[in-house]
Amino acid sequence: MEVTQGQVIEALRKVVLPDGANLVSADLVRALSVSAGAVRFVIEAPDPALAGRLGPVREAAEAAVRAISGVTEVSAVLTAHGPAPKPAAPPSLKIGGHPTPQAGPQRVAGVNRIVAIASGKGGVGKSTLSSNLAVALARQGRRVGLLDADIYGPSQPRMMGVSKRPASPDGKTILPLIAHGVTMMSIGLMLKEDEAVVWRGPMLMGALQQLLGQVAWGELDVLIVDLPPGTGDVQLTLCQKTHLTGAIVVSTPQDVALIDARRAIDMFGKLKTPILGLVENMSTYICPNCGHEAHLFGHGGVAVEAQRLGVPFLGEVPLSLEIRLAGDAGTPIAAGEGPMAEAYARLAQRLIAGGLA
Numbered sequence: 108m109e110v111t112q113g114q115v116i117e118a119l120r121k122v123v124l125p126d127g128a129n130l131v132s133a134d135l136v137r138a139l140s141v142s143a144g145a146v147r148f149v150i151e152a153p154d155p156a157l158a159g160r161l162g163p164v165r166e167a168a169e170a171a172v173r174a175i176s177g178v179t180e181v182s183a184v185l186t187a188h189g190p191a192p193k194p195a196a197p198p199s200l201k202i203g204g205h206p207t208p209q210a211g212p213q214r215v216a217g218v219n220r221i222v223a224i225a226s227g228k229g230g231v232g233k234s235t236l237s238s239n240l241a242v243a244l245a246r247q248g249r250r251v252g253l254l255d256a257d258i259y260g261p262s263q264p265r266m267m268g269v270s271k272r273p274a275s276p277d278g279k280t281i282l283p284l285i286a287h288g289v290t291m292m293s294i295g296l297m298l299k300e301d302e303a304v305v306w307r308g309p310m311l312m313g314a315l316q317q318l319l320g321q322v323a324w325g326e327l328d329v330l331i332v333d334l335p336p337g338t339g340d341v342q343l344t345l346c347q348k349t350h351l352t353g354a355i356v357v358s359t360p361q362d363v364a365l366i367d368a369r370r371a372i373d374m375f376g377k378l379k380t381p382i383l384g385l386v387e388n389m390s391t392y393i394c395p396n397c398g399h400e401a402h403l404f405g406h407g408g409v410a411v412e413a414q415r416l417g418v419p420f421l422g423e424v425p426l427s428l429e430i431r432l433a434g435d436a437g438t439p440i441a442a443g444e445g446p447m448a449e450a451y452a453r454l455a456q457r458l459i460a461g462g463l464a
Contacts, residue, residue, distance in 0.1 A: 268437020
């Protein structure tokens with residue numbers, strides 16, 4: 108039986124630190140990769156002093172992972188996030204700047220498939236779908252990455268409940284964070300929470316190139332890319348510079364949203380990027396008091412559009428206060444149980460059954 112990243116995360120969750128927290132809740136695990144039974148990861152302490160006391164924790168972590176059925180090899184490296192005493196010119200990682208030239212679309216090392224989550228307009232729940240779909244796929248045993256490519260409005264750090272700045276051991280390689288079994292990276296983790304990104308197109312393209320090529324993603328079955336709304340520089344860069352498996356387009360059912368969704372679909376067609384399917388978000392609303400079902404934004408419009416275009420309709424996601432509250436709290440609803448989690452689980456199952464994740 109193939110070892111999954113989720114199994115390793117659960118094993119590491121049982122390794123207790125001196126202060127009573129565990130490796131996962133303390134967000135100390137970095138660069139986790141699982142390949143053919145071989146498991147590798149980094150335990151990154153916040154400072155060198157603590158790292159010096161975590162030798163037994165590293166040994167316990169290796170033992171916990173080694174106990175998983177199917178694991179053949181375990182390698183855990185202990186490092187520190189903070190600088191050692193009197194460091195000599197520590198590396199400095201800068202995001203942004205003009206992209207470096209490349210010859211045609213490039214693959215991302217270790218990543219089997221790249222699926223973009225797109226929308227023609229903002230406010231249709233694209234980022235919420237991205238985070239919950241990533242978590243739902245991870246819960247079904249897939250090795251999943253989540254890249255927040257919405258450079259101007261990164262929201263995945265809040266939705267995934269992470270805030271720690273990613274480490275860079277050499278000023279070039281970026282070590283992503285792990286949350287809810289998902290390896291994730293966002294430019295929002297490199298900025299202050301209220302800091303605006305005021306960049307022109309070339310800097311956006313350079314930042315996306317860095318986030319794809321310089322992040323140590325490890326071995327992934329699928330990388331979910333949360334795109335900004337619209338049809339701009341980030342979308343063009345991703346489609347033209349990366350081996351993209353395809354795109355999922357998210358829309359609410361009403362005509363105004365579908366008009367913009369059609370533009371996004373047309374863009375992907377011109378860039379020869381396959382449309383993997385359409386998702387209707389905020390499809391229905393069930394009153395929590397009386398159980399009445401209402402269609403605040405209409406209903407079924409995305410399914411009709413998918414049929415008209417001859418592309419798969421992947422399903423519906425309800426409008427729910429629970430989904431919003433979970434995202435704001437940093438634990439996507441898909442990480443739990445119940446009807447809302449099941450809606451995302453069904454989407455994940457369709458992607459896996461179709462060989463797309």
